[in-house]
Amino acid sequence: MPRPGAALLLCLLLLSLPEPPAAESSFQLPAPQNMTIYSYNYQNLLRWAPVKVDNGSVLYTVQYSTMACDCWEEINCTNITKTECNFTHPNIKSFWTITLRVRAELGQVKSVWVETNTFVADQNTTIGPPVIVNVDSTPDSLFLSFVPPVKEDTLQYLVRYWEKSTNKQHETEWTKNTRIGLLNLKQLTEYCFQIRAKVHILHDNIGPLSKTDCHRTAANDxxxxxxxxxxxxxxxxxxxxxxxxxxxxxxxxxxxxxxxxQPPFKMPPHIEEYLKDPGMPVLEELQNNCAEEDPWDSLSVVSNAEGSQALVKDTLNTHVHSDSRSTESGKNFITLR
The missing domain is CATH 1.20.890 (cAMP-dependent Protein Kinase, Chain A)
Structure with a gap:
């Protein structure tokens, strides 16, 4: 028979052993892999690789925790089918240090939680370049007006510029103003520039430079x-x-x-024929044609009684109607139609 002391020791050893899992089926789903955080202009997105199963649709839940509280809270990514979560939320401040975790679920079967590295939006987001909206030109300066990529009080801006014909670059000082002047430039000279922004905190988060833009200075009076x-x-x-x-x-x-x-005058053919042969009755034929085509106006001619009728007959042999009347003054009236 075993001794009482040995039996007691054996019981204590059995009690100290860890309890086996209640049901191995609770962790049958594989955990999500390839957890990656993307953040651009404070728009934060968490992505992961999908969990593949034979039957059913896998759901995912995302939670976050801060350094100030050793607890996990849910965001707008609970029981979702997408393999990404936009955790941009007003309750999550940009200067907080947070940790995210994801779990896969299929009915009552769940995977283990998978945590990400710590994330601070002010330090880890990528700040895009400002957008230039106007450039004012003077004979010796260029003034750039732009809008910031995001509305943050901690943003500062810098401009890198150079004369287009050279490679010597200059930079302005970091400033919070959204209008920056490039001074002491040459007149009627084309300058190129780029602009960038940064989050001014303990560890400055500097964004990339914008695309190159070029403008020419104006001329003086x-x-x-x-x-x-x-x-x-x-x-x-x-x-x-x-x-x-x-x-x-x-x-x-x-x-x-x-x-x-002034092209030379060309005589009509019938007149040219008449001049060559004056005996031809061209004039009479012309008068007959004109009488048929054009209306005649009435014309009264006042002349002496003697010679008036002879004058009319000598001038127009046909289509002339003469009407001689004696007046008290001894003159005749001749009407032509």
Whole structure:
């Protein structure tokens, strides 16, 4: 028989052993893998690889914990089917140090929790470059106006600029102003620049540079006046030169130009035939045609009684109606139609 002391010792050893899991089926699901946090302009997103099962749809739950509280709280990612969670939430401050964890669920079967590394939005988010909305140009400066990528009081801005024809770069000081002036520049010179933002905290989070943009400085009053004089002189010389060229051209090609604008008169064929053969009754035929085509106006001719009828007959042999009337003054009235 065993001794009482040995039996007591054996009982104590059995009691000190850890309890076996209540049901191994509680952890049959594999845990989510490849946990990655993406954050751009304080838009925070957690992604992971999907858990593959033969039957059913796997659901996921995401929780977060802060350094100030050793507890886990749920966000808007409970029992979701997507393999990502947007944990941008007003209750989660940008300066908090938080930890996320994810668990997969399939009915009553659940996986173990998988935690991420610590995350601080102010330090880990990527700050995009500001957007330039206006560039004011003066003879010796450029003034850039822009809007910030996010509304944060901790943001500061810097501009890197250079003359386009050279590679020597300059940088402004970090500032909170959303309008920055590039001073002591050359007039009528093209300058290129890039702008970036940073979160100004204990460890500055500096964002990437923007795309290169180029603008030219303006001209001063003296330069503009010189341009006006040059343009006026050039226009005057052009007008005078054109006038001289036109005058010489007209002198050299006078006959050609005269022919273009005043072509030679061409006699009608029936008149030309009449001149060649005066005996032809061309005039009478012409009068007959005109009488048929054109209406005649009435015309009264006042003349002496003598010779008036002979004058009319000598002038128009046909289509003339003469009406001679004696008046008290001894003159005749002849009406032509």
């Amino acid at each position: 003296a330069t503009r006046a010189g341009f006006v004089v040059i343009i006026f002189v050039a226009a005057t010389v052009t007008v005078v030169f054109s006038a001289i060229v036109c005058f010489l051209f007209i002198q050299k090609f006078h006959q050609v130009i005269k022919y273009w604008f």
